[in-house]
Amino acid sequence: MSEALTTQSAPAADPETAVPSLGRRLLKDPLGVGALGFLLLVVLAAVFAGVIAPYGWNDQVLADALQGPSSTHPLGTDGAGRDVLSFLLYGGRFSLASAALAVVVAVGLGAVSGLIAGYFGRWFDSLGSWAANILLALPAMIVLLAARSVVGPSAWWAMGIFGVILSASVFRLVRAAVQGVRNELYVDAARVSGLSDVRIIFRHVLRVVRAPIIIQVASIASVAIAVQAGLEFIGMGDPEIPSWGKALNNGFTKIYQQPMLVLWPGLLIALTCLALTLIANALRDALENTGATQPKAPGHAGTPGATQSSVEDVPLLEVHGLRIAYGVPGGVKEVVHGIDLDVRAGEVLGLIGESGSGKTQTAFGIMGLLPVGGGITGGRVLWHGEDLVSKPAKELAALRGNKIAYIPQEPMSNLDPSFTIGYQLVEPLRQHLRMSRAQARERARELLARVGIPDPARTMRSYPHEVSGGMAQRVLIAGAISCEPELLIADEPTTALDVTVQADILELLRSLQQDLQMGVILVTHNFGVVADLCDRVAVMQEGLIVERGDIREVFADPQHPYTRQLFDAILSEDDVRPAYVAREMAR
Amino acid sequence: MLSFLVRRLLSGIAMLAVISTLAYLLMFMTGTDIARNLLGQNASEEAVAARAAQLGLDQPLLTRYVDWVSGALHGDLGTSWFSSVPVTELVGQRLGVTLSLVFLSTFFAALVAVIVGVIAAVHRGWIDRGLQVGSIVGAAIPNYLVALVLVIVLAIQLKWFEPTGYTRPQDSISGWLMSITLPVLALVVTTVAGVAQQVRGSLIDALRQDYVRTLRSRGLPEWRVVLLHALRNAAGPALSVLALLFVGLLGGAVIIEQLFAIPGAGSLAISSTSQGDIPVVMGLVVAIAVIVLVVNLVIDILQGWFNPKVRIS
Numbered sequence: 001m002s003e004a005l006t007t008q009s010a011p012a013a014d015p016e017t018a019v020p021s022l023g024r025r026l027l028k029d030p031l032g033v034g035a036l037g038f039l040l041l042v043v044l045a046a047v048f049a050g051v052i053a054p055y056g057w058n059d060q061v062l063a064d065a066l067q068g069p070s071s072t073h074p075l076g077t078d079g080a081g082r083d084v085l086s087f088l089l090y091g092g093r094f095s096l097a098s099a100a101l102a103v104v105v106a107v108g109l110g111a112v113s114g115l116i117a118g119y120f121g122r123w124f125d126s127l128g129s130w131a132a133n134i135l136l137a138l139p140a141m142i143v144l145l146a147a148r149s150v151v152g153p154s155a156w157w158a159m160g161i162f163g164v165i166l167s168a169s170v171f172r173l174v175r176a177a178v179q180g181v182r183n184e185l186y187v188d189a190a191r192v193s194g195l196s197d198v199r200i201i202f203r204h205v206l207r208v209v210r211a212p213i214i215i216q217v218a219s220i221a222s223v224a225i226a227v228q229a230g231l232e233f234i235g236m237g238d239p240e241i242p243s244w245g246k247a248l249n250n251g252f253t254k255i256y257q258q259p260m261l262v263l264w265p266g267l268l269i270a271l272t273c274l275a276l277t278l279i280a281n282a283l284r285d286a287l288e289n290t291g292a293t294q295p296k297a298p299g300h301a302g303t304p305g306a307t308q309s310s311v312e313d314v315p316l317l318e319v320h321g322l323r324i325a326y327g328v329p330g331g332v333k334e335v336v337h338g339i340d341l342d343v344r345a346g347e348v349l350g351l352i353g354e355s356g357s358g359k360t361q362t363a364f365g366i367m368g369l370l371p372v373g374g375g376i377t378g379g380r381v382l383w384h385g386e387d388l389v390s391k392p393a394k395e396l397a398a399l400r401g402n403k404i405a406y407i408p409q410e411p412m413s414n415l416d417p418s419f420t421i422g423y424q425l426v427e428p429l430r431q432h433l434r435m436s437r438a439q440a441r442e443r444a445r446e447l448l449a450r451v452g453i454p455d456p457a458r459t460m461r462s463y464p465h466e467v468s469g470g471m472a473q474r475v476l477i478a479g480a481i482s483c484e485p486e487l488l489i490a491d492e493p494t495t496a497l498d499v500t501v502q503a504d505i506l507e508l509l510r511s512l513q514q515d516l517q518m519g520v521i522l523v524t525h526n527f528g529v530v531a532d533l534c535d536r537v538a539v540m541q542e543g544l545i546v547e548r549g550d551i552r553e554v555f556a557d558p559q560h561p562y563t564r565q566l567f568d569a570i571l572s573e574d575d576v577r578p579a580y581v582a583r584e585m586a587r
Numbered sequence: 588m589l590s591f592l593v594r595r596l597l598s599g600i601a602m603l604a605v606i607s608t609l610a611y612l613l614m615f616m617t618g619t620d621i622a623r624n625l626l627g628q629n630a631s632e633e634a635v636a637a638r639a640a641q642l643g644l645d646q647p648l649l650t651r652y653v654d655w656v657s658g659a660l661h662g663d664l665g666t667s668w669f670s671s672v673p674v675t676e677l678v679g680q681r682l683g684v685t686l687s688l689v690f691l692s693t694f695f696a697a698l699v700a701v702i703v704g705v706i707a708a709v710h711r712g713w714i715d716r717g718l719q720v721g722s723i724v725g726a727a728i729p730n731y732l733v734a735l736v737l738v739i740v741l742a743i744q745l746k747w748f749e750p751t752g753y754t755r756p757q758d759s760i761s762g763w764l765m766s767i768t769l770p771v772l773a774l775v776v777t778t779v780a781g782v783a784q785q786v787r788g789s790l791i792d793a794l795r796q797d798y799v800r801t802l803r804s805r806g807l808p809e810w811r812v813v814l815l816h817a818l819r820n821a822a823g824p825a826l827s828v829l830a831l832l833f834v835g836l837l838g839g840a841v842i843i844e845q846l847f848a849i850p851g852a853g854s855l856a857i858s859s860t861s862q863g864d865i866p867v868v869m870g871l872v873v874a875i876a877v878i879v880l881v882v883n884l885v886i887d888i889l890q891g892w893f894n895p896k897v898r899i900s
Binding site: 133134136137138139140141142143145146147148149150152222226227229230233234235236248252255256259262266269270273274276277278281364367369371372393394397398399400401402405406408410413414415416417418419420424427428431432463465476479480 | 602605606609610613614616617624723724726727728729731732735736738739743750795796797798800801802803804805806807808809811816819820834835837838839841842845846853856857859860861863864865868869871872875876879893894895896
């Protein structure tokens, strides 16, 4: 019934250091410290209520009923003439203790069952998940009321049962965390070295789930206090004990005579819940290492103006001194260190280098499509002599897909899974070429036929997950060339495909390039592909271009050692590829 | 899609069966003790036995359960021990009020959450930080405290609304709207930021996907990329949150109804709990389990509509 019901997932924690540094980092967070201090104060006040409170919680002096704050009654008196401060102090004992009961039950039950389910799996896992679904299917309030009709008005029973309900969320959290680490290498190693399951759980697994459980405890405590006070507030509480919720109820019945009466318990409940939530939040923040900054684009610093050459000589695209950087915690990391490139109309430029060399970043930078956190920090990208870096987003969008097109590396993740292939092809045609729906659909069918898709009408109706990787790449190529662009940027267009399909796709790209006379930037790590298609080549290493030139010259006489290294790689491509792929996947 | 829905329906019905069985067994387990609770500790043994016999509590638990199930399958959930009104009638009258409250709150919370979540995901900045603060505070502060503040400020101080009370829509539409404004507001205020935070999160996730870059590389306007493509892909996780929100609001409505003196299922649950009117409590549990089941099914259907993978496989 409720696969939809999910608990907040815990961030993965570094098993070795999570907890000690968590506490330390919490103490650096002023809100966390404030919340912790307030909570400590509330707990101490409740514990020492017998010493602090000026009266007993149920000392009624009817003659003094509904007084405002005074020196004898610092917070005034309620409708029965009880001292509000004393009532709240004693009430804190029960409010906090019953919430603590719920937490203990929830964590005890949830953590143990979650550990067993996550670590050993099998039938216990299915049973536990199923029980958790049942526990979370009904609103807790309804279950608590139903339970009360049987077990009577005891606050302890109510909070014990609430703890059982909440254990479902602890169960899910712990189970997921344990499943995450069960197959980690260090757990495997421990198992191989003959450690018993119990010792592995205590030594390795508990360490990982400790931090998420602590966070969960703070949130559960907040919810338990809110629900307990809520039950008392609506008169469904325990008549034997004082509590914050009951004080709220007392105040509510006298809301016209003495509105201040709801203020104090209300504030106390709200602040305590808030403090617990803030602590949970501060702990979660401390776990998730944040703090990445966005590099500022400095406009155009440090690049000498491009020399204006005669019009017919202006390349399609010129890149001068392009620098790209990403914000990282504590600073900025540059990944492209000022590179120059140019592509003429109808020319195929190979941009080659291994992964991490910055070639894909260069491609994204040219299109103005760097991921969040990345930015161009220097240099120019000239399109027919006009700078794209400073162009407004809207004008850049008008160029993209229309004049500058892009083919991605991984076909399956680059089609929107929620829309049909036809829809995704039609959209840019209508946007750029202002075609009618029918015209665009007709054109899309032609394009699919052009890229070698056997049944275009059927593919138009298909969703991306219904076609193969090779087909999806053909669809993406069709989409890229749909508006007959002048420049095509292809980022490793064959890397993710089966070897048998790779040659077909390269052949398709070559024939399209010749038909449409497009300029092409072909990003690849494979010199074989470069040799196949390119007129010129630029070799990129660690964010710099180390060698460039005509394809024949570079092939005949590679100058840079890195180029020679890449050459050697194609000679033994079959041996190298698996390792390369593995490395690529690991990134 | 159909087989998927049938599967979900069957698993929902199985869960309903388990919940109602567990609830029945736990609530009626004690047999004659129930009669004693009803009559008070000072009642004589004879009186208790007579009352137990009258209510059928002297029968074995299993016999009573089988009777209850066969009645339930014919739409008969028994009669109230106090008013002798059929449980289905009592629950039916009250449930409509609660559902109108909860559906309105879900609708407004979802609407505002989507708007705020999208703005926060796209623009970040102060609205994003504000949303984070709001969702923390909203998650922490119990809804009845917000309701109290609303009553004190908007009803007692400013006198814009009646502090408590309920007008039926068939008596006066405008009166009904006035009487449910504060309860709905209290329920929405405490939930909206949390839901918006979820919308923001799943939208940011969707915007990080490769296909978003490819869509941008096709030169589509940014609003189309965000509102059509990314938002639709973010709808799945957001809908799951909606199911969660609905169950949460159903529970939250109990206290809110009591506070505003609204004659809904929540206040029925409270009165029958304190009277020990177990058949009514049982009927409420079943009714609410059915509602949760139906809502989850509707969410599943919507999931299928948004996500073609669910629809086709």
